[in-house]
Amino acid sequence: MNNRLRVLRAEHDWSQGDLADRLGVSRQTINALETGKYDPSLVLAFKIAQLFEMKIEEVFQPTVEELK
Amino acid sequence: MSKQNPVTRANRIYTRDLLLAMGAYTVILIVAVSWVNILPQENNWRYVIILAPVLPLLIALLVFMRWLRNVDEFERKLNFEAFGFSLATTGIITLTLGFLERAGFPDTPLMLVPMLMIFLWGLGLVIARKRYQ
Numbered sequence: 001m002n003n004r005l006r007v008l009r010a011e012h013d014w015s016q017g018d019l020a021d022r023l024g025v026s027r028q029t030i031n032a033l034e035t036g037k038y039d040p041s042l043v044l045a046f047k048i049a050q051l052f053e054m055k056i057e058e059v060f061q062p063t064v065e066e067l068k
Numbered sequence: 069m070s071k072q073n074p075v076t077r078a079n080r081i082y083t084r085d086l087l088l089a090m091g092a093y094t095v096i097l098i099v100a101v102s103w104v105n106i107l108p109q110e111n112n113w114r115y116v117i118i119l120a121p122v123l124p125l126l127i128a129l130l131v132f133m134r135w136l137r138n139v140d141e142f143e144r145k146l147n148f149e150a151f152g153f154s155l156a157t158t159g160i161i162t163l164t165l166g167f168l169e170r171a172g173f174p175d176t177p178l179m180l181v182p183m184l185m186i187f188l189w190g191l192g193l194v195i196a197r198k199r200y201q
């Protein structure tokens with residue numbers, strides 16, 4: 001799953017720790033999400049989208065392979 | 069931000085409570101072993117006294133389960149992978165030792181098994197964290 005988390009975080013001038021605190025997760029979780037190594041649960045994905053006031057699909061985009 | 073991160077809070081409470089439980093375990097273990105050593109062999113209270121250190125271990129288990137419920141989903145995933153690694157590896161190692169014992173290899177003390185599981189859980193966590201870095 002591709003995501004725009006790193007870009008959105010930079011736009012808000014937040015560190016990984018700031019974003020982690022806002023979402024109630026660890027900094028390691030943010031790092032794993034940003035590097036695309038971990039796909040969040042639906043609940044966390046919605047929380048992230050809500051935080052950035054965006055639709056979930058504007059933050060997360062599945063890869064072509066995942067949609068096959 | 070005034071509200072503390074729930075993961076940070078869970079980690080802080082876990083560290084504090086686990087240290088307390090393991091401190092109690094150490095004290096109770098020392099007292100229990102010393103006490104049992106001076107009791108006569110025919111005294112059945114020996115069994116009760118030597119089992120006393122299990123109580124703080126059960127408290128440590130509850131502390132750990134509470135921590136696991138309170139950390140975030142990614143940390144739970146890492147721990148799930150580490151537990152799987154620990155369980156499977158401990159199974160293979162103990163089975164291998166069992167086969168060797170059939171051929172005359174010295175018996176392995178059962179008390180080493182949980183220590184092995186904990187060690188392999190830690191190793192599994194290191195491996196899992198590296199995979200997701």
